[in-house]
Amino acid sequence: MGWRLTWLWCVLAAHLVQANDACVRIRQNSLAFCSMVDYAAVLDVAIDPTGSIADAEAKTHYDSVDQILLRFGCSTTYSMYTCSDCRDAYKYWVCAAKFQKCGGIAHNITATCPPWNPRNAINDTASSTCDLVTRARMCVSLCEDVVRKCPFVLQFQCPDVDTPYFSRNIATCNKLDRVAHPEAPELPWPGSFSDKV
Numbered sequence: 001m002g003w004r005l006t007w008l009w010c011v012l013a014a015h016l017v018q019a020n021d022a023c024v025r026i027r028q029n030s031l032a033f034c035s036m037v038d039y040a041a042v043l044d045v046a047i048d049p050t051g052s053i054a055d056a057e058a059k060t061h062y063d064s065v066d067q068i069l070l071r072f073g074c075s076t077t078y079s080m081y082t083c084s085d086c087r088d089a090y091k092y093w094v095c096a097a098k099f100q101k102c103g104g105i106a107h108n109i110t111a112t113c114p115p116w117n118p119r120n121a122i123n124d125t126a127s128s129t130c131d132l133v134t135r136a137r138m139c140v141s142l143c144e145d146v147v148r149k150c151p152f153v154l155q156f157q158c159p160d161v162d163t164p165y166f167s168r169n170i171a172t173c174n175k176l177d178r179v180a181h182p183e184a185p186e187l188p189w190p191g192s193f194s195d196k197v
Contacts, residue, residue, distance in 0.1 A: 026040070033062070042135055068154065089148075093143060140162075141175070142176070
């Protein structure tokens with residue numbers, strides 16, 4: 001079952017490029033589930049001009065993980081974190097994956113890129129050449145937060161190098177509204193926890 005979930009997350013992060021992709025301003029609290037999104041996001045404006053479909057898809061993926069956590073037995077603490085911590089971390093990750101942020105500096109973004117191949121996702125490099133709609137890469141720390149806070153039963157994995165979809169550059173990567181380190185608020189939210197902790 002774990003390989004299926006890992007594949008699902010790879011598909012989520014790929015956010016297959018559509019011909020009608022455009023940057024659409026999403027206001028904070030305008031979405032029912034991903035209410036923390038507050039920036040211009042890449043959306044297929046022909047079928048989802050407001051982001052409500054992507055928001056519903058993010059909620060569906062979240063609910064699937066929630067069902068696994070309920071079966072796992074969240075009444076017991078599996079580490080220093082709880083299933084509540086896992087749910088929060090996963091929500092940020094899935095929303096960042098579904099609502100890729102527009103913009104960025106040329107060498108720190110991806111654009112209308114080919115679909116992400118789950119078999120070589122970990123080995124992809126950031127040198128992919130793409131054009132048209134530019135996307136700020138997701139902060140690897142959002143993914144690492146899921147790994148740290150969720151039970152191993154999810155078998156969640158993150159790349160250990162920058163890829164066309166993930167970045168450690170805190171100045172340009174998409175961290176949603178997280179600005180402080182969750183366990184050390186005096187520190188800025190890192191591009192990668194491995195670099196800062």
